[in-house]
Every structure is written in C-alpha cells, then in structure tokens.
Amino acid sequence: KQEVTQIPAALSVPEGENLVLNCSFTDSAIYNLQWFRQDPGKGLTSLLLIQSSQREQTSGRLNASLDKSSGRSTLYIAASQPGDSATYLCAVSLLSGFQKLVFGTGTRLLVSP
Amino acid sequence: DTEVTQTPKHLVMGMTNKKSLKCEQHMGHRAMYWYKQKAKKPPELMFVYSYEKLSINESVPSRFSPECPNSSLLNLHLHALQPEDSALYLCASSQEPGGETQYFGPGTRLLVL
Numbered sequence: 001k002q003e004v005t006q007i008p009a010a011l012s013v014p015e016g017e018n019l020v021l022n023c024s025f026t027d028s029a030i031y032n033l034q035w036f037r038q039d040p041g042k043g044l045t046s047l048l049l050i051q052s053s054q055r056e057q058t059s060g061r062l063n064a065s066l067d068k069s070s071g072r073s074t075l076y077i078a079a080s081q082p083g084d085s086a087t088y089l090c091a092v093s094l095l096s097g098f099q100k101l102v103f104g105t106g107t108r109l110l111v112s113p
Numbered sequence: 114d115t116e117v118t119q120t121p122k123h124l125v126m127g128m129t130n131k132k133s134l135k136c137e138q139h140m141g142h143r144a145m146y147w148y149k150q151k152a153k154k155p156p157e158l159m160f161v162y163s164y165e166k167l168s169i170n171e172s173v174p175s176r177f178s179p180e181c182p183n184s185s186l187l188n189l190h191l192h193a194l195q196p197e198d199s200a201l202y203l204c205a206s207s208q209e210p211g212g213e214t215q216y217f218g219p220g221t222r223l224l225v226l
Contacts, residue, residue, distance in 0.1 A: 034214065043117075043203055043217040044156070089155055099144065099169055099211035103155035 002027045004092060004104035012110045013080055021075040021107045023090035028068050031093040034101070035064050035075050038087045047088075048075075052095075080111045116140075117218035119204050125224045128194060134221045136187040136204030144210035145187040147179060148203040150220070156203055162187060163210035194225045 003026045013019055023033070032051045036044040048057045048064040050073070056065040063076040073090055087108045091101040117138045126132050136145065144163050148156035161169035162181040176198075178190040187204055201220045207213040 031211070036217075041201070041220075041222065043119075043219040044205075044215075046214045046216065049214050091155075093211065099161045099163065100158050100171075101156075101215065103157075106155055 002092065002094060002102045004090060004102050006088075006090060006104040006107050008107060009105065010108045010110075012112065015080060015082060015111055015113050017080050017111075019077050019080055019109075021077070021088050021109070023073040023075070023104050025071045025073075025092050025102075025104075027094065028071050029095045030068060031095050033064075033066055033073050034091050034093075035062075035073075036089045036091065038089060038106075040087075044089065080109075082111050082113050085109055085111050117204055117206055117216050119202075119218035119221050121221060122219065123222045123224075125226065126191065126194065127226050128196075130194075131190070131192045133191065134189040134202055134204075134223075136189075136218055137185055138206040138216070139185055140206065140208075140216070141184075142206035142208050142216075143184065144207045144213075145181065146205040146207075146215065147187070147189055148205065150201040150203055152200075160189075161210065168210065191223075194223075196225050199223055199225045 007022045034049045035047045050066045061078040066073045087106045089106045090104040120135045147159040150156040159173045160179045165181045180188040203220045204218040205215040207215045
C-alpha cells in the first residue's frame with residue numbers, strides 16, 4: 001500500500017526566506033506526482049505536476065524536484081511571502097491505478113511579515 | 114474557465130435527512146472525482162467517474178450515492194448519514210481519467226447532527 005509522508009508537519013518562517021518542503025513515498029511505481037496548496041477551509045489548488053520521467057518542474061518562485069528511485073520529492077519556495085501561508089500537499093498517482101491520487105500528510109506553512 | 118463549482122457551501126443535516134451535493138464544471142473534462150476530507154487530514158478518494166461511468170468506488174458506505182447525469186455535472190446523494198460523516202466534501206475534475214492535473218472545487222462543509 002502506497003504511503004506518502006511529508007516533513008515537516010508545520011513550518012514557520014519570516015518573510016523572504018527560501019524554504020524546502022519534503023515529500024516521501026513508499027512505492028516508486030508512480031505515474032506522476034503533484035503538489036497542491038490548500039487555504040484553510042478551502043479547496044485545493046494545483047501548483048506543479050511532475051511526470052515520472054521528469055526530474056523537476058518550475059513555476060515562478062516554485063520549483064519541484066522528483067527522485068523516483070529514492071521515493072522523494074521536494075518543493076522549493078524562493079523568497080517566501082505572507083501570501084504563501086497555507087497547507088501544502090503532495091499527491092502521487094500510481095502506475096497500477098493512475099486515476100487515484102494518494103495524498104501526503106501535508107505541511108502547514110506560516111510566513112510572517 | 115478553469116473553475117469547478119460546488120453547492121451548497123455549507124450543509125447541516127440530521128441523521129434521517131436526505132440531501133444532495135452538486136458539482137459542476139464546464140471545462141470539457143471527462144473525469145470527475147469525489148473526495149472526503151476530515152479536519153487536519155489529507156483528502157481521501159471516494160468515487161471516480163470516467164466518461165460518465167463510475168470507474169472507482171473506494172468501498173464507500175451505501176449511504177453515499179454518486180450520480181453523473183451528464184459530462185458537466187456530478188452529484189452526491191446523502192441518506193441516513195452518521196455524525197462521523199461530517200467533513201469537507203471536495204469535487205475535482207481532470208481532462209482525462211488519470212494522470213492529469215486535477216482541478217478542485219471549494220468544497221461543501223457538511224455537519225451531521
């Protein structure tokens with residue numbers, strides 16, 4: 001059974017810092033990996049999608065990397081802003097059933113002014 | 114238009130009530146999903162509709178009954194729910210079933226008394 005873990009569970013940083021969020025998964029037979037953002041009580045917003053054949057994806061201040069063999073992904077946020085405060089979730093879809101997303105436990109990020 | 118809409122935003126119901134949640138997208142997506150999210154937990158997949166046919170049912174109790182009347186609309190019919198069913202119910206859609214970016218709605222916050 002695929003298990004997805006995110007470390008740290010919570011992170012508090014001052015504005016302007018660069019930061020890294022970690023995601024690990026137990027089964028490397030994945031179709032792709034996605035990073036989402038969720039504001040309190042709201043739906044999810046897709047940030048980046050990395051196919052299993054790719055190593056990284058970039059969008060603005062966000063950069064996500066994928067090391068499928070070691071079962072790890074990182075989300076790098078450059079020059080953090082208070083508006084980045086949210087919960088960040090990674091999710092993998094499996095080769096054996098790629099319609100299903102398995103979500104990680106999430107990292108709650110607080111960026112203070 | 115990359116929007117998934119959900120109604121109602123909030124719902125309070127008794128254990129003997131029958132209610133329905135509605136989800137709509139006009140992006141021409143052929144896959145639609147229902148997720149359940151408890152407080153401070155990641156979303157958990159409930160159902161997947163692929164080309165208007167139910168393709169995944171994650172062993173969800175029969176008191177939850179999904180329906181896909183057409184390619185733009187997804188309903189979740191609720192009957193005889195339990196207090197532990199109180200959660201945020203999220204709808205999502207993707208261009209094709211599986212392996213694609215999923216677009217999420219804002220969710221329906223359900224409270225069962």
